[in-house]
Amino acid sequence: MMLKKRLLLGALLSIVLVTAGCGTSAPKAEAGAASASSAPASGGSGPNSPVTPQPTSPPASTTVVQGNxxxxxxxxxxxxxxxxxxxxxxxxxxxxxxxxxxxxxxxxxxxxxxxxxxxxxxxxxxxxxxxxxxxxxxxxxxxxxxxxx
Ligand code: HEC
Known part of the structure; x- marks a missing residue:
């Protein structure tokens, strides 16, 4: 129960860190427990999540013939x-x-x-x-x- 919770906090923290663009390696479970209280705050008021998928390619079209x-x-x-x-x-x-x-x-x-x-x-x-x-x-x-x- 306790171990499960710490793992969950650690996972949450690494998601927050990754989505915030932080380049440091993912924290271990100890670090997650130590700074867990600050994680929700920074997650809530941090920069907008950069993980929104961007539609990079236009939708495939079957009607336009590409010329050579x-x-x-x-x-x-x-x-x-x-x-x-x-x-x-x-x-x-x-x-x-x-x-x-x-x-x-x-x-x-x-x-x-x-x-x-x-x-x-x-x-x-x-x-x-x-x-x-x-x-x-x-x-x-x-x-x-x-x-x-
Ligand atoms: C037998 C001769 C002949 C052949 C073969 C021919 N054309 Fe023409 N084309 C003309 C003539 C004559 C005109 C001018 C028509 C008018 O002004 O009413 C013209 C006009 C055009 C124009 C308009 C040009 C402008 O400046 O307004 C285009 C574009 C064109 N042709 C493309 C082609 C393409 C592409 C082909 C081959 C698939 C082709 N033509 C084959 C005789 C030909």
Whole structure:
């Protein structure tokens, strides 16, 4: 009974010390008994507990496809480069340098991943679309186009 209580006090004290950020090694049971009376006070009026878990990583998302610029370059070279330069020179279509800094696509939609994916799929009267393009290909090409600054 007595031993159990001392062990409990010791455990409580080490929790208080650890949560207070004290770097000293955990006290033995004797120290716990000696300073037990001060432990509740320092625990109650001490600094806020630093053990509140912080949500460090964003919640996993299954809908956003992560693009790979290297694979995007390969796709661009085989699907787009015949008409689009990566500088500001016009070939058949406009050069795509800085496309992500432009205010809008030819269809007046703001330049972002979703609208660009839609644009690549559908094209317009002057640009043939790629209706079979996968979401992964679109994300890869978009991430490559972002590197054209
Ligand atoms: C057969 C030629 C051709 C191919 C292939 C082609 N495009 Fe285009 N693209 C065009 C033309 C022409 C325009 C201009 C359309 C307009 O102004 O209405 C254009 C416009 C664009 C624009 C808007 C540029 C701007 O400055 O407004 C983007 C972005 C674009 N294309 C991306 C692509 C991507 C990515 C691919 C490959 C998946 C691709 N295009 C394939 C001809 C092509």
């Amino acid at each position: 610029p290297d694979q995007g370059k390969q796709l661009f070279d085989s699907n787009c480069a015949s008409c689009h330069a990566v500088d500001d020179q016009k070939i058949v279509g406009p050069g795509l340098k800085g496309i992500y800094g432009k205010s809008a696509l030819p269809n007046n939609q703001p330049v972002n991943d979703a609208n660009l994916a839609q644009w690549m799929k559908t094209g317009d009267a002057q640009m043939p679309g790629n209706p079979a393009m996968s979401a992964q290909d679109e994300a890869n090409i978009s991430s490559y186009l972002k590197t054209l600054k």
